[in-house]
Amino acid sequence: MQAKLVLGNWKMNGRHAANVSLLQSMLDDADINREGVGIAAPYPYLAQLAAMFAGSKLAVAAQDVSRYALDGAFTGEVCASMLADMGCRYVLVGHSERRQYFGENDACLREKLQAAVAAGMVPVYCVGETLEEREAGRFAEVVGEQLKTLDAIAGQEYVVAYEPVWAIGTGRVASIEQIDAAHQLILERVLQCHGASASIRVLYGGSVKADNADAILSLASVGGALVGGASLEIKGFGKICQSAKKTL
Structure with a gap:
């Protein structure tokens, strides 16, 4: 069985000194420091993550990447080759906050x-x-249109993260049935377009926390979690990673 992937997204949070304590705690936690876990930090701290994670099993991820692939006169942009040069394994693309x-x-x-x-x-x-x-009952239509963008990288390795915008920081919670149905539909659409592949994973990213991680990650359709605020707190993030580990 493929390991469920857990990616922590720090969003626009972090300070160099405070990061050291948090990252060291992650390195010391066997539930976190393993294959299938990574942290997406703001650009200024990626080098710090890469240095501290060196020799560990934790993956470094970026929160965004420039649309411009080559070096050039694009002030303020960070291209993909720069991120790869810093040791990034994953990069978030199209996060709801970037779209919004x-x-x-x-x-x-x-x-x-x-x-x-x-x-x-x-x-x-x-x-x-x-x-x-x-x-308005437009979930399948809206998400189906968004998934068409993946045609640009058909045949390449990628991960999909489902994040219902209405369930992020709003106090509204998606039910287990809604999460399962959404993930099954996404998997079906991706497989229809790009062919059957055991490497396709759909993460859930709608306010995953320690107290709901077991139920969400136990779903066969859910390939892992994209964790926001809970990834900034070692106890909660550890519990989420532990929940993912149970599925192995």
């Missing part, structure tokens, strides 16, 4: 996906619907 706050569209995300795989990284492509779209 920075207007990232399908054309932009297509280029980011292509840049990531060309640099040898595994993109974690995020999809999900808003509350209005969910209540």
